[in-house]
Amino acid sequence: MAKRTSGHASAAYEDSLGAALIALRLVVVVSCAAAIGAMFYGLQRPEEPSVGTVEAIPYLTPSLAPSVGPYTPSVTPSPDPPIEPSSTPTVAVPxxxxxxxxxxxxxxxxxxxxxxxxxxxxxxxxxxxxxxxxxxxxxxxxxxxxxxxxxxxxxxxxxxxxxxxxxxxxxxxxxxxxxxxxxxxxxxxxxxxxxxxxxxxxxxxxxxxxxxxxxxxxxxxxxxxxxxxxxxxxxxxxxxxxxxxxxxxxxxxxxxxxxxxxxxxxxxxxxxxx
Ligand SMILES: [Zn+2]
Missing domain, CATH: 3.40.630.40 (Zn-dependent exopeptidases)
Known part of the structure; x- marks a missing residue:
């Protein structure tokens, strides 16, 4: 009986141990999932102001990554051309x-x-x-x-x-x-x-x-x-x-x-x- 009890007890212990292991596995799985999710979220987050993030993808220069960041025209309007000084002497050909x-x-x-x-x-x-x-x-x-x-x-x-x-x-x-x-x-x-x-x-x-x-x-x-x-x-x-x-x-x-x-x-x- 005791054996049975112990057997019972043993079985109960084994049951509880199994449940604990399952729970632990669940925790690990959830933790892993959470970690993966966190990583995934981190990668998918919109641009961070961190310069390091931009530098980590050096090939994504603004001109080659049209979907990243705000649109900036490739040709920025140039300021008015410099005005020639009016005092510049012009050599007139006779x-x-x-x-x-x-x-x-x-x-x-x-x-x-x-x-x-x-x-x-x-x-x-x-x-x-x-x-x-x-x-x-x-x-x-x-x-x-x-x-x-x-x-x-x-x-x-x-x-x-x-x-x-x-x-x-x-x-x-x-x-x-x-x-x-x-x-x-x-x-x-x-x-x-x-x-x-x-x-x-x-x-x-x-x-x-x-x-x-x-x-x-x-x-x-x-x-x-x-x-x-x-x-x-x-x-x-x-x-x-x-x-x-x-x-x-x-x-x-x-x-x-x-x-x-x-x-x-x-x-x-x-x-x-x-
Ligand atoms: Zn003549």
Missing amino acids: RVGIVAGHWGSDTGAMCPDGLTEVEINLDIARRAVYLLQSLGYQADLLEEYDSRLQGYQTDALVSIHADSCEEFPNADPPASGFKVASVEDSMVPEAEGRLVGCLAQSYAARTGMYFHANSITYDMTRYHTFYEIDDRTPGAIIETGFMLNDRYILTQRADLVVQGIVDGIVCFIEGEGQ
Whole structure:
């Protein structure tokens, strides 16, 4: 009986032990479940302010994780562009116009052998434009009645012509030399006076020719182009020489003629000859 009792007791003990073990297992299972749940919850929680969490996933850079965190535009509006200081000096490129006299209109004066004034003028004008451009200037090659001359507004305008091929046997001084003039009723007399002075001085220095002052005519001082350009544009007309007596330098040493004209323009633009 005792054995039974003990057996009973033993059985009861064993029952209670079994129940305790089950309870312990339950506790362990619940604890594990709770721990797993806690871990899971921890992983699934919304972002913590901790920097370490972000750093633990370095590959999730904001640009590659569009669903994480608040949306930030990839292109943030840039502030207004910096304003250039108004005191910054701007280097203006000088601009001048060169008219090839009679070009696009007529031949101008003509020699008995067919040499025309326009071909002399155009050769000189083209070379002058090329030389000015090589010096860094803007230079326009213009026809006698070029449409661009209406209201033409630049730093200077020079029209190139040559004198007649007639003999003038009684001329005193002889029909040789050059002359320069500006419009007779100038709106910018100081500037035009300086442009004429620069051209005359430089041209004489380069070519060795004389200023043939007493043959300046109304054709020069009332030259039509002076009334077409903007009246603030300093303008001058140069008669580079007489086609008969100065033929050699006009046709064979045009380089000196061109250099004299360009020197005069540079003298004026650079503020020399004051
Ligand atoms: Zn002419």
